[in-house]
Amino acid sequence: MPSGRKRQCASIVALIFAFTFVIIGIVGIVVGPKILQNQIISQLPLKVGSDQLDSWKTPPVPVYLQFWLWECVNVMDVTQGTKPFIVQRGPFTYLENRNKTGVYFNENNTVTYRQPISYTFLRNMSAADEFAQITMINAPIVTIVSLVRNQSNITQEIFNFFKNVFNESLFVKHTVREWIWGYEDPLLKAAKSIPILSDLIPDDHFGYFYGQNATDDGLYTVFTGASNINLLNNIDKWNGVSYLPYWRTLHGNQINGTDGSWFPPLINQDFQSKRLYLFSTDVCRSLYAKFERHSSVLKIPTEIFSIPSEVFLNATLNPDNAPFGSYDSGVLDVSACRQGAPIFISLPHLLYGADQYVNAVDGIAPDPSLHRTIFEVEPHTGLVLSAQKRLQINVQIKPDPLIDDLKHISETILPAIWINESTTIDQKSANDLNNKVLRFFTIVRWVSILLIPVGVLIFVATIVIVAKRRSRGTFTPIINARSSNSVEVDDD
Incomplete structure (x- = not known):
């Protein structure tokens, strides 16, 4: 083959490679992530034998539960009408031991389970031993008073008599362990023995988390995501129902979202308008978190979502909160789901609370950076890599x-x-997530980005070389070469 034809073929091959590299690069940038995301979505649904099932049943990352108890330091003054002065004691830290049990896959693409949780005290992560004594409000007395307030005066006087007999006061001292996990209260026990009071007293023990150690908080049925990935881990039923009995409207009683441990993937969604719904048995209702900003956890890109202040506004400022009572901003009356006890839920230090609540006590210092609930979510998988609830x-x-x-x-x-x-998330789990899932996005992105300039470079180099050959007269088109040869033969 003449050298001119070889050079021409080489140039054509180089141009084909150049165009191929550029096209593959563009397609890789535009379509590559979608292909990878579709592959991830196909692997995420919960099913027997899936990669996700084991880590869903037994979370590989430790979960810690920290408590701060509010001690009242001016007890005598409070009983005379003075503003309480409180000091937080803690943290007292426990390791959560959780494992889903009774996992049963239903025919409608849901899975049912229970999740018993037990707690192990961690002295090295705590401010003091869990047997430290702390003086706090005597919640059993306040609870009984709340329960008998609508009863006859005789009933209230009987209770007051028994309170004095047992020398119970408005503030009492117990250990941290007792305040959290419960203790037998002599006044409650005596009240249960009185026919006129027994029906009003649900239990003779009291603890803010009494009955929640080594137990579960109900029977959950969640969507597997097989039929709709946007429903992944969303709660279908809790204790067999889709609606709660506590609030004023059907909308307020609706169970929405996940349990907060795992959300559906967030890719191709408008973060600014996205709400992540979650249901919490602690507050007896569903809440939502809104996008705040981009972040990273152990170099893995994440999106921060936080529960916004609007969730805690009163019904006048936020009509969506009308089903949850008539109290002012910042507190939620959950007595309906706490056996009538006058328990109110808020954020720590009454963050976002109305002035009337914040100004009624001394010693609190609400700080959004310390007292909000936030989730850092990996968008491709919806996994929560870091959370502060x-x-x-x-x-x-x-x-x-x-x-x-x-x-x-x-x-x-x-x-x-x-x-x-x-x-x-720990480093090992972060490495596993990156190696099994996320690194392919990086590989595809960088290979695609590199292919485009390489293709452009080959194209430019080929054009320059061809142009130089033409200018030097060393490049002769094939058709001209054939014409020249035929003339020479005729001359001969």
Whole structure:
């Protein structure tokens, strides 16, 4: 083959490669992530034998539950109507041991399970031993007073008599362990023995998390994501129902979202308008988190979602909150799901609370950077790589002319205990996620980005070389070469 034809073929091959590299690069940038995401979506649904099932049943990353208890340091003054001065004690840290049991796959693309959780105290991550003594509001007394307030005066006087007999006061001292996990209360036990009071007293033990150690919080049925990936891990039923019995409207009672441990993938969604719904048995309702900003956890890109202040506004400022009661911003009355106890839920330190609640106590210092609930979500998988779930339990105290200790006090939403349930992915789990899933996005992106300039470079180099050959007269078109040869033969 003449050298001119070889050079021409080489140039054509180079141009074909150049165009191929550019096209593959563009297609890789535009379509590559979608192909990879579709592959991930096909692997995410929960099913027997899936890669996700084991880690879903037994989370590989440790979860910690920290408690801060509010100790009242001016007890005598409070009973005379003075504003409470409270000091937080803690943290007292426990490791959560959780494992889903009774996992059963249903025919309608849902899975049913229970999740017992037990807690192990971690002294090295705590401010003191769990047997430290702390003085706090005597919640059993306040609870009984709330329950008998609508009863006859005789009933209230009988209770006041028994309270004095047992020398119970408005503030009492117990260990941290007792305040959290429960203790037998002699007044509650005595009250249960009185026919006129027994039906009003649900239990003779009290603890803010009594009955929640080594137990589960109900029977869950969640969507597997097989029929619709946007329903992945969303709760279909809790304890066999899709609606709660606690609130004023059907909308308020609806169970929406996941349990907050895993959300559907977030890719190709408008973060600014996206709401991540979650259901919490601690607050007896569904909440939502909104996008805040981009972030990263152990160099893995994530999106931060937080529960916004609007969730805690009163019904006047946020009509969507009308089903949840008529109290002012920042507190939620959950007595309906706490056996009638005057328990109110808020964020720690009454963050976002109305002035009337914040100004009624001394010692709190609400700080959004420390007291909000946030989730850092990996968008391709919806996995929560880091979370800080925070809430506070408060006790409402009201004056009562028939109860000695309550005759002179001021009505107050008094902070009792606040918690932070936190988790962050460890390095091994981060490496596994990156190696099995996320690194392919990086490979495809960078290969695609590199192919485009390489293709352009080959194209430009080929054009330059061809142009130089033409200018030097060393490149002769094939058709001209053939014409020249035929003329020479004729001359011969």
